[in-house]
Amino acid sequence: MGERHGRRNEDRRSIRRQNLRSRDNDSIVRILLQQEDFRRPGHSPPTNFNELLAAGEKLNAAKITPITVGFKDQWTLDYFFGGYAQTAQALTSPTFEADVFKGTQQLIGPETKSALDKFTQLAQKNMFNKSALSIDWPQTQIEFASGKAAMIYQGPWMAQVAQDTFANKGFDPFEVGFFPISDENGKVVMGVGPDHSVSINAQTEYPQEAKDLLAIILSPEAVVADLGEGGMSGMKSATIEAKLPATKELLEVLKNNPTTYQWGTYYPPSVKTGLLNYVTKVIGGGKGSDAELDEVQKNYEKDKNLIILP
Structure with missing residues (x-):
């Protein structure tokens, strides 16, 4: 994704596959919350993983779903699991996935097992809606905005x-807040990746005009006008003036914490599929096995030649 651990990037342009490409918008995925639910006595936004579990216990007792998810859209599961995996990886090494490629870190080591364990705890402690595997992302918007x-x-x-x-739905509005996921010690690493990019065909008859338009x-x-409220840019020169509290909080967290590439950027698809299938089984009430993790490792070795390191 082009970001370096610990700081954000200036705009990058590169020649790849005979195209001039540049990132236009960055994607950052983290937890947003209803402020009212965390302003009641005994409730506050979690600052580490254990506090998140404790908050979920209180919310369940109050008949409120702690976290709504729509894992029918698997990209949302990819992002959520990846949040914990990339945090564990980055805290070990800013080049963790490249290190796995070189053989100096383990694919199925403490980092991946830590993320799997966290998701197992989230599932077993009823942190997700019961429809986690049967609803999609648009339906979670309604679950959240309706206050459920x-x-x-x-x-x-x-x-x-x-x-x-x-x-659009006539729900009573509430203030939306933001907090980053973290490990047991409250360590935060923000995963940042490209949301979309613009390209110029190197074979165009109008290269200069195309470059001028790209500029x-x-x-x-x-860039700022295009992003609107909630969009993010990897360019330091693009200053975002946020109006909503959650966006302001996100920008503050980005400013004060290290960043890393999104999980799986340098893993073959078979590895991500295998780990997400493992997690899906756990969310459905099953139990993952060491044999499944061994299969993920075998697929990594088999498909390693598909990886393109930066």
């Missing part, structure tokens, strides 16, 4: 999406 769930794991766009859902599209003024 206290938290939702989504990108920076969710704060504005919630405002739109309040208006306009990527000017700080145009």
Whole structure:
């Protein structure tokens, strides 16, 4: 994804597959919450994983779903599991997935097992809605905006999406807040990746005109106008003026914590599929096995030649 651990990137342009490409928008996925649910006596936004579990216990007791998820859309499971996996990886090494490729770190080591254990705890402690595997992402918007769930794991766009859902569905609005997921010690590493990019065909008959247009599209003024509320840019020159509290909180967390590439950026698809299938089984009430993890390792070795390191 082009970000370096510990700091954000300036705009990057590169020649790949005969195209001039540049990132236009970044994707960051973390937890957003209903502020009212965490302002009641004895409730506060979690600052580490154990506090998240404790908050979930209180919310369940109050008949409120702790976190609404729509894992029928597997990309949402990819992002959520990846949040814990990339945090554990980055705290070990800023180049963890490249280290796995070189053989100096383990694919199925303490980092991956830590993420699997956290998801197992989330599932077993009823942190998710019972429909976790049967509803999709749009349905979770409604679960959250209607007040049925206290938290939702989504990108920076969710704060504005919630405002739109309040208006479109007639729900009573509430203030949406934000907090990053963290490990047991409260350590935070923000995973950042490209949401979309713009490209120029190197064979175009109008290379200079295309480059001029690209320069306009990527000017700080145009980028900020295009992003709107909740969009993020990897360019330091693009200053985002957030209005919603959740977006302001997100920007503050980004400013004060290290970043890393999103989980699985340098793993073959078979590895991500295997680990997400393992997690899906756990969410459904089953139990993952060591044999499944051994199969993930075998698939990594088999498909290692598909990996393109930066």
